[in-house]
Amino acid sequence: MTSSEDVERQVRDTVHAERDAYTGGSDHPLGGYLGAMGVYAASVAALAAAARLAGRPLPEPTVWDLALCTGATHRLSRLLAKDPVTSPLRAPFTRFEGTTGPAELKEGVRGSGARKAVGELLTCPFCTGVWIATGLSAGLVFAPRATRLAALTLTALAGSDLLQFARVRIQRAAGE
Known part of the structure; x- marks a missing residue:
């Protein structure tokens, strides 16, 4: 065996030992998470490079942009991670187990591995929120008007959801 093969084996053994020590034998997909982080970092780097090459200036977000993007990120992350209509996107990575609330699965x-990591990403609104917020930020650089319109629509939907829940609560309180 050559010296480089010895080093490669030692590195591989060390990585596996650290993974096993961390996971304690559970099926925790560290490699899949590492892959997802790599894709995210590469996507952000590509977006930054594209913005620079296109000469797109960084926007100066307002408090309204923050409010719109916050509402839009919340609503779109729940839509992607929990909504029955988007279940075909999650189906290759998940198993239907029932409902958890109004219009949520x-x-x-x-x-295991990458498949499990993608499944966890797609079923977690907190996890998808990072990607969505990044996409909205990129949208503010490349297509600010369209991004604001989409964010406005999603934020209005989030506000509508709050009103729906408030109405149900009021109706239940009145019936008690």
Whole structure:
């Protein structure tokens, strides 16, 4: 065996030992998470490079942009991670287990490794929120008017959801 092969084996053994020490034998997909982080970092780097090459200036977001993007990120992350209509996107990575609330599904993650990591990403609104907020930020650089319109629509939907929940609560209180 050559010296480089010895080093490669030692590195691989060390990485596996650290993974095993961390996971304690559970099926926690560290490699899949590492891959997802790599894709995210590469996507952000590509967006930054494209903005620079296109000469797109960084926007100066207002408090209204923050409010719109916050509402839009919340609503779109729930739509992607929990809504029955988007379940075909999650189906290769999840298993239907029932409902968790009004218009929201409970799904278990299937598979192992990268498949499991993608399933966890797609079923977690907190996890998808990072990607969505990044996409909205990129949208403010490349297509600010269209991004604001989309964010306005999603934020209005989030506000509508709050009103729906408030109405149900009021109706229940009146019936008690």
